[in-house]
Structure formats: structure tokens, C-alpha cells
Amino acid sequence: MQPTVAASTTEAEYIASAVAAKEAVWLRRLCGFLTGHMLPVAIRCDNQSALAMIHNPVSSARTKHIVVCHHFVRERVVEGSLEVAYVPTEVQTADALIKPLGTVGFLKCVAGMGMDDKTAVQAAPLKEC
Numbered sequence: 001m002q003p004t005v006a007a008s009t010t011e012a013e014y015i016a017s018a019v020a021a022k023e024a025v026w027l028r029r030l031c032g033f034l035t036g037h038m039l040p041v042a043i044r045c046d047n048q049s050a051l052a053m054i055h056n057p058v059s060s061a062r063t064k065h066i067v068v069c070h071h072f073v074r075e076r077v078v079e080g081s082l083e084v085a086y087v088p089t090e091v092q093t094a095d096a097l098i099k100p101l102g103t104v105g106f107l108k109c110v111a112g113m114g115m116d117d118k119t120a121v122q123a124a125p126l127k128e129c
Contacts, residue, residue: 009047010047010049010050010053011050013045013046013047013049013050014047014050014053014054014073017043017045017050017054017073017084018072018073020043020073021043021072021073021076021082022072024041024043024076024082025041025076025081025082027041028040028041028081038081040080040081040082040083041081041082041083042082042083042084042085043073043082043083043084043085044084044085044086044087045084045085045086045087046086046087046088046089046092048086051084051085051086053074054073054074054077054084055074055077055084091112092109093109093112093113094109094113095109096109096110096113
């Protein structure tokens with residue numbers, strides 16, 4: 001759950017990236033403790049405006065109201081513990097969880113998440129009376 005109400009989709013994606021970054025940093029530290037290796041964590045985002053805000057620390061009239069705690073993701077990218085990259089909407093598998101999709105798009109997303117059921121037993125056709 002996001003801690004702040006966003007005024008735009010760009011801001012919502014930016015805030016969501018900050019929340020994901022906090023979780024990713026925690027998981028990175030845990031993995032580093034368990035394995036001795038701390039590689040950068042990859043976060044994917046389908047909003048190019050949010051990515052521009054992450055990679056460019058310039059503040060504008062449209063972004064000056066964003067709370068400083070949401071700039072956490074920007075700081076982690078600069079330090080090298082996170083890598084944030086663009087993922088096109090066409091290959092965004094999470095869309096099945098947040099958007100109304102047609103059958104083909106939904107099944108593509110479900111398969112992309114590894115949730116397609118290839119082991120289901122096919123039902124026998126019904127006999128006519």
C-alpha cells in the first residue's frame with residue numbers, strides 16, 4: 001500500500017518504485033548475508049516519466065511537492081544498489097492484476113507469470129442423451 005496519495009500516474013509509479021526499492025534493499029542485504037554477494041537489484045517500470053524522475057534529480061514545478069522520502073529509489077540508483085529499467089507495457093505481466101484485459105492479453109500475462117495450468121486434466125466431452 002502506498003503511504004501517500006499521488007496526484008498523477010507518474011507520481012504513483014515513482015512512489016511505487018520507492019516502496020519497491022525499500023523492499024529490494026532489504027532483500028539484497030538478506031541475500032548478501034546468506035551468500036556473501038550483494039549484486040544490484042533490478043526494478044522494472046513501465047512509466048517513462050517516472051524513470052526520468054528517478055534518473056534525473058532536477059526538480060520542477062510539477063514534482064516539487066513529492067515528499068523527500070520517496071526519493072529513496074533515486075538515491076539507491078545513484079549508489080549502485082538498484083538498477084531501474086523500462087519495461088514496455090506490452091510485456092508487463094502484472095497488467096493482469098491491475099487492468100481489465102481481453103482474454104488473449106489476460107492469458108498472455110498469466111502465462112508470463114508462470115501461472116498457466118498445463119497439468120489440468122481435460123474434461124471428457126458430454127454425451128448427448
